[in-house]
Amino acid sequence: MTTxxxxxxxxxxxTVGPFYGYALPFPGGPxxxxxxxxxxxxxxxVVLDGRGAPVPDALLEIWGPGPDGRVPATTGTFRRxxxxxxxxxxxxxxxxxxxxxxxxxEGRWAVRTLRPGTRGSxxxxxxxxxxxxxxxxxxxxxxxxxxxxxxxxxxPLLASLPARRRATLIARAEPGSSYRFDIRLQGEDETVxxxxx
Amino acid sequence: MTPTQHDIDVEIAAAHEAYRxxxxxxxxxxxxxxxxxxxxxSTALRHPGxxxxxVPAQRDPEAVELFAPAFGESDVTEHDNDLTLQHxxxxxxxxxxxxxxxxxxxxxxxxxxLVEIWQANAAGRYAHQRDxxxxxxxxxxxxxxxxxxxxxxxxRFTTVKPGAYxxxxxTNAWRPAHIHFSVFGTAFTRRLVTQxxxxxxxxxxxxxxxxxxxxxxARQRLVATYDHGLSRSEWSxxxxxxxxxxxxxxxxxxxxxxx
Numbered sequence: 001m002t003t004x005x006x007x008x009x010x011x012x013x014x015t016v017g018p019f020y021g022y023a024l025p026f027p028g029g030p031x032x033x034x035x036x037x038x039x040x041x042x043x044x045x046v047v048l049d050g051r052g053a054p055v056p057d058a059l060l061e062i063w064g065p066g067p068d069g070r071v072p073a074t075t076g077t078f079r080r081x082x083x084x085x086x087x088x089x090x091x092x093x094x095x096x097x098x099x100x101x102x103x104x105x106e107g108r109w110a111v112r113t114l115r116p117g118t119r120g121s122x123x124x125x126x127x128x129x130x131x132x133x134x135x136x137x138x139x140x141x142x143x144x145x146x147x148x149x150x151x152x153x154x155x156p157l158l159a160s161l162p163a164r165r166r167a168t169l170i171a172r173a174e175p176g177s178s179y180r181f182d183i184r185l186q187g188e189d190e191t192v193x194x195x196x197x
Numbered sequence: 198m199t200p201t202q203h204d205i206d207v208e209i210a211a212a213h214e215a216y217r218x219x220x221x222x223x224x225x226x227x228x229x230x231x232x233x234x235x236x237x238x239s240t241a242l243r244h245p246g247x248x249x250x251x252v253p254a255q256r257d258p259e260a261v262e263l264f265a266p267a268f269g270e271s272d273v274t275e276h277d278n279d280l281t282l283q284h285x286x287x288x289x290x291x292x293x294x295x296x297x298x299x300x301x302x303x304x305x306x307x308x309x310x311l312v313e314i315w316q317a318n319a320a321g322r323y324a325h326q327r328d329x330x331x332x333x334x335x336x337x338x339x340x341x342x343x344x345x346x347x348x349x350x351x352x353r354f355t356t357v358k359p360g361a362y363x364x365x366x367x368t369n370a371w372r373p374a375h376i377h378f379s380v381f382g383t384a385f386t387r388r389l390v391t392q393x394x395x396x397x398x399x400x401x402x403x404x405x406x407x408x409x410x411x412x413x414x415a416r417q418r419l420v421a422t423y424d425h426g427l428s429r430s431e432w433s434x435x436x437x438x439x440x441x442x443x444x445x446x447x448x449x450x451x452x453x454x455x456x
Binding site for chain 1: 226228229230231232234237239240241242243244245246247249250251252253254256257258259260261262263264265266267268269270271272273274275276277283300301302303304311313314315317323324325327328339340341343377379385386388389390391392406407409410412414415416418419439440441442443444445
């Protein structure tokens, strides 16, 4: 039996700071759906602080399964160009399931991806990891979709939350395959953040 | 009123003292910073007030967060881990190599994962339009690198030692020299963004970002070791720094926890 003491202690987290902008975002980062895919949907929103002000220096990572519920094993999200050392962009026909987007001056972000399929006992969702200046340790949350009401009732996470908190994890449908998902870091209607154990 | 360094030092000491009391009271060691760490002023409106909701890996072993995006050879080029080769000229500063291993908490190598870094130049200036520190930009240095870990979990970068730089947390606030690291593991839950520091920097006690890690041992784990064996004669100085990733994964239960 391994005791907790035998484990190596982890490397602590530190804030992403304000100057990741030329290092972490990359061309095509928000375009997770293969180019021209008819099933692509847009998920977008704003990141707000405890006073309701937009957070202009947050970075979101989106990670979700394919429409069949499978975890993509496709490489090439960050495809690089051997000729000039820049980014080549993703392979237009492939889906890696992973995307990255920085918020703009008004705290807005948007990704285009495919609708995630069902895995295990959970309703379909996109995993989100949020980084920001002023945030010493990243935060995880999830984007669930409003059309999956039946599955939501059986989702172990959603079922464990009071209605008002649960609502913060469910995107709002908009016309044209678009979903709105705002993230409130603090205060009234604060987004539910997760701790994986 | 803008706080002075003394004000911040007093707050840092109070947070350390509060942590020592928690430890003495039998609390578990805290490996990561408290998101509500007041001496770093920008945390005030950017930390959740509600407790995080636990998601046990055993409850939903299929959760997508227990798996990770895949990276491959096309995601990096050969020169991406040498920050001194990305421009026609050579950057100014002290040439260094930084290398280490990416490990899980059982000490096993984490293979084929993406490690991204970014840093200020030798004068303490980022190649970022919003960095207004009146230190010179270096046309031969962008300060961005990436690499994949090898079969033994090893990674390595060649760069120049970054300079310290001022920021506006309080009056006369200076960040100790550091390199930002972004690391993926075998599960999205193990994602880590952190900063690596250089040994014996006199700015350590005054920096609320480093001091936000209130556990002395944990804080020390953010500091690289100078390793003379990694220095290359008449070329570069060598630093070693290992990274250990936290958090559950898809195989967590099989790894012995449940036995």
